[in-house]
Amino acid sequence: MKKSTEILIIGGGVTGCGILFDAAQRGFKTLLVERGALSNGTSGRFHGLLHSGGRYAVKDPVAARECIEENQILRRIMPHCIEDTGGLFVSAPSDPPDFGDTFAAACREAGIPVEEISVAEMLRREPLLNPQIRRAFAVPDGSVETWEACQSLVDSAAEFGAETLLYHEIVDVLTQDGAVVGAVAKNVITGQEITIEADMVVNAAGAWGGRLARMTGCDVTVNAGKGTMIAMNYRMVNTVINRCAPPGDGDILVPVGTVAVIGTTSVGVPNPDDYPIEDWEVELMLTKGAEMIPTFAKFRALRAWAGVRPLYQEKEAGADLRQVTRNYALLDHSDRDGVDNFVTITGGKWTTYRMMAEKTMDLVCRKLQTERPCHTAETVLQSHDPGKYFTVGQRLDKVETGQAEGQLICECELVTRPQIERRLAASDRNIINDLRRDLRVGMGPCQGGFCTYRVAGIMHENQNISAAEANKALVDFLQERWKGIQPVLWGQHLRQMQLDEGIYLGLLGLDKLPVQLSGTDTARIGEVETEGYFEIEAGDTPAPAGGSS
Numbered sequence: 001m002k003k004s005t006e007i008l009i010i011g012g013g014v015t016g017c018g019i020l021f022d023a024a025q026r027g028f029k030t031l032l033v034e035r036g037a038l039s040n041g042t043s044g045r046f047h048g049l050l051h052s053g054g055r056y057a058v059k060d061p062v063a064a065r066e067c068i069e070e071n072q073i074l075r076r077i078m079p080h081c082i083e084d085t086g087g088l089f090v091s092a093p094s095d096p097p098d099f100g101d102t103f104a105a106a107c108r109e110a111g112i113p114v115e116e117i118s119v120a121e122m123l124r125r126e127p128l129l130n131p132q133i134r135r136a137f138a139v140p141d142g143s144v145e146t147w148e149a150c151q152s153l154v155d156s157a158a159e160f161g162a163e164t165l166l167y168h169e170i171v172d173v174l175t176q177d178g179a180v181v182g183a184v185a186k187n188v189i190t191g192q193e194i195t196i197e198a199d200m201v202v203n204a205a206g207a208w209g210g211r212l213a214r215m216t217g218c219d220v221t222v223n224a225g226k227g228t229m230i231a232m233n234y235r236m237v238n239t240v241i242n243r244c245a246p247p248g249d250g251d252i253l254v255p256v257g258t259v260a261v262i263g264t265t266s267v268g269v270p271n272p273d274d275y276p277i278e279d280w281e282v283e284l285m286l287t288k289g290a291e292m293i294p295t296f297a298k299f300r301a302l303r304a305w306a307g308v309r310p311l312y313q314e315k316e317a318g319a320d321l322r323q324v325t326r327n328y329a330l331l332d333h334s335d336r337d338g339v340d341n342f343v344t345i346t347g348g349k350w351t352t353y354r355m356m357a358e359k360t361m362d363l364v365c366r367k368l369q370t371e372r373p374c375h376t377a378e379t380v381l382q383s384h385d386p387g388k389y390f391t392v393g394q395r396l397d398k399v400e401t402g403q404a405e406g407q408l409i410c411e412c413e414l415v416t417r418p419q420i421e422r423r424l425a426a427s428d429r430n431i432i433n434d435l436r437r438d439l440r441v442g443m444g445p446c447q448g449g450f451c452t453y454r455v456a457g458i459m460h461e462n463q464n465i466s467a468a469e470a471n472k473a474l475v476d477f478l479q480e481r482w483k484g485i486q487p488v489l490w491g492q493h494l495r496q497m498q499l500d501e502g503i504y505l506g507l508l509g510l511d512k513l514p515v516q517l518s519g520t521d522t523a524r525i526g527e528v529e530t531e532g533y534f535e536i537e538a539g540d541t542p543a544p545a546g547g548s549s
């Protein structure tokens with residue numbers, strides 16, 4: 001199979017999606033290829049903070065200024081993806097006492113609105129914060145919904161004719177006479193390959209950018225810096241809380257939807273696809289959380305996960321990754337490596353994706369010798385609810401006022417059957433994780449215990465798939481959830497998971513049901529292992545035709 005395009009973008013994180021929209025709006029024929037779902041990489045595993053720039057104000061004023069400028073632009077163009085939580089920088093007893101004045105002066109210098117509030121006012125706004133905190137500064141931080149944002153970018157780009165290929169991995173970048181001429185994409189579900197001819201290839205593969213560049217013979221070092229976060233079961237603050245101190249581990253707490261997320265660590269890992277969550281990281285996050293909120297440990301840790309920062313270095317980084325720049329790098333490989341029609345963009349922050357996309361497309365335009373201005377800073381993206389900030393009570397309000405019609409399938413995240421059916425009808429894939437990303441199904445405190453089997457049942461009924469295929473979708477989802485649950489399995493959460501195990505293994509007997517593997521092969525799930533909820537053991541049990549899951 002063959003396709004051709006003017007601009008081929010590799011990577012469906014926020015940077016790639018931003019470039020797709022920018023390029024399409026400038027009138028280019030544009031195609032994005034992503035090996036998983038949108039936000040499959042770091043953009044779906046980050047902290048969710050729309051930076052005001054406060055975090056960088058003292059150490060990196062350029063980054064701080066970029067953040068506040070982009071923060072203000074994103075509030076205009078994608079308010080439906082932003083919760084206007086505001087942020088507080090708080091001086092805990094162990095933080096340097098004079099940092100507050102340096103911080104406030106640096107914020108003002110970078111153009112970040114900052115206001116010192118009294119500790120009494122801080123406690124009025126956030127009663128669970130540590131009363132020992134000495135000073136508090138309010139800044140315009142926010143909380144962002146990444147899946148909604150990437151989908152809006154892709155939908156808005158589609159209006160200009162852009163195409164997106166998900167679950168396709170670029171396995172080769174094609175070169176001819178020192179220039180890139182396209183790439184080969186492999187469908188990760190069917191194995192089918194597509195050759196894509198392109199005038200320009202943009203490598204927006206984040207922490208995987210070095211691997212992609214090497215396919216063209218270019219040597220690009222992108223260090224993977226793992227950052228671990230923990231979602232707590234309770235939204236214990238409505239404001240983003242940052243420590244008023246030089247950046248360190250576990251110093252930010254972000255309210256994200258119905259939960260609060262503490263993070264992060266910063267540890268170099270050799271492989272961005274395979275890294276453990278260490279016990280010390282979990283313990284450190286809980287200890288740091290308690291420095292901000294004394295009752296922190298009384299709440300339930302729901303899941304732990306990590307993302308990998310794409311940290312670009314011309315030379316190998318030293319051991320301390322917090323010293324490696326968080327700025328973005330835009331590489332023109334014809335200047336740098338003698339390979340034409342190929343550009344790499346990596347590093348930066350979620351908050352600055354739009355600016356990075358603009359700079360990338362400015363470079364692409366110069367290389368293609370065409371003048372096409374950028375309009376992304378003035379264009380409001382597509383949304384179902386235009387012009388309004390996201391608020392956490394929106395869904396409940398819709399349910400209580402009868403605007404959310406149909407049966408409630410996920411009670412934690414208030415997702416209804418018609419919402420699930422609409423999303424299923426728009427896709428030809430039976431992946432419950434896609435529904436989690438789109439609708440937040442299974443993200444709440446029960447971690448899918450009560451809703452996932454219902455979703456699999458709806459899939460089976462609506463998509464006309466076999467019971468073994470629906471079981472496979474169910475098992476895939478539960479196994480993926482398990483990865484994040486396992487590092488925080490104690491106390492009430494352990495009890496919750498024992499209940500989930502009772503539902504799936506005791507009541508539904510999922511470990512004895514057939515599961516569709518590739519082609520017509522099926523397997524039964526073996527006995528529960530201590531390390532994993534479900535471990536599939538390949539076998540050759542024929543799948544029953546139809547049947548109920």
Ligand SMILES: Cc1cc2nc3c(=O)[nH]c(=O)nc-3n(C[C@H](O)[C@H](O)[C@H](O)COP(=O)(O)OP(=O)(O)OC[C@H]3O[C@@H](n4cnc5c(N)ncnc54)[C@H](O)[C@@H]3O)c2cc1C
Nearest residue numbers: 011013014015035041042043046047049170206227350351
């Ligand atoms: C722990 C952590 C917390 C963070 N918190 C924040 C925060 O709160 N606020 C903020 O502004 N920034 C934050 N960041 C930074 C921010 O998340 C990243 O800078 C940003 O998400 C990077 O987006 P990206 O699109 O460049 O990369 P990614 O989102 O990683 O996208 C790259 C994509 O390329 C795809 N890909 C790779 N190889 C191939 C291939 N061969 N074929 C096809 N596709 C491929 C991957 O699947 C991936 O989806 C955080 C980062 C980390 C690690």
